[in-house]
Amino acid sequence: MNTLQVLKEQYGFTEEELEYAINRARGIIMGFAMEYRARMVLESMNFVNIRSVDLPTHDLEAERDGNKYFVEVKASKRSPTKEYSAYKLAMIARLNGTHLTLLMTPRPSLLLTEEILSEPKRILLNFFKLALNNKLEDLRRFMEDEKNKKIVMFYDKVVQAYLHDTPLRTESLY
Known part of the structure; x- marks a missing residue:
């Protein structure tokens, strides 16, 4: 049956x-x-x-x-x-x-x-991987690239939300 x-x-x-x-x-x-x-x-x-x-x-x-x-x-x-949001990329970086x-x-x-x-999403994912793993020297070098900096700044609200509880402060990145 x-x-x-x-x-x-x-x-x-x-x-x-x-x-x-x-x-x-x-x-x-x-x-x-x-x-x-x-x-x-x-x-x-x-x-x-x-x-x-x-x-x-x-x-x-x-x-x-x-x-x-x-x-x-x-x-x-x-x-x-396509539907991967900046928030999802930040969560993926934590895995x-x-x-x-x-x-x-x-x-x-x-x-x-x-x-x-896409290139902007890849840049954002790499940013979160470096930031959330406290790879500060690598992160500084990463942020020296103007394209990377511009993309990360575009997602400032998400960056602030995910880095607020880390020793890293975004003001020092821009």
């Missing part, structure tokens, strides 16, 4: 009610199916200890060759990092491991997230 038949018999749902529920849950069902597929893809690439997480920065965590990876699964045809993007369509491909970011 399939799931729909069970729901009809046990709960007395009509075809119309079940059709409504399926239409409403289609995106959720597809998301879980894609997550399962992504786990299988990672296993085929020799990742181990794969676990699902529900975090703003990634969908799966996995290990390979003793390294930890944070994997964002993308199934849409749009740019995979203790490598952030990857697993593109599921048209066929699975695993990419280093940093390599597929």
Whole structure:
């Protein structure tokens, strides 16, 4: 007996009610199916200890060759990092491991997230990595580049929000 038949018999749902529920849950069902597929893809690439997480920065965590990876699964045809906000980049910079993007369509491909970011987003991510890891000398050199400085200053509110609780003060960077 399939799931729909069970729901009809046990709960007395009509075809119309079940059709409504399926239409409403289609995106959720597809998301879980894609997550399962992504786990299988990672296993085929020799990742181990794969676990699902529900975090703003990634969908799966996995290990390979003793390294930890944070994997964002993308199934849409749009740019995979287009909706990455400055806040998300700051959160990614805090992760203790490598952030990857697993593109599921048209066929699975695993990419280093940093390599597929637009140049401004890549610069901002690098800024946060240096700042949040207190690499002050590297950060000073990074900020000497006018392009880097201009981009970081554009995101000043996010920078202030993420650096307020660190010994680093943004006034000294600009």
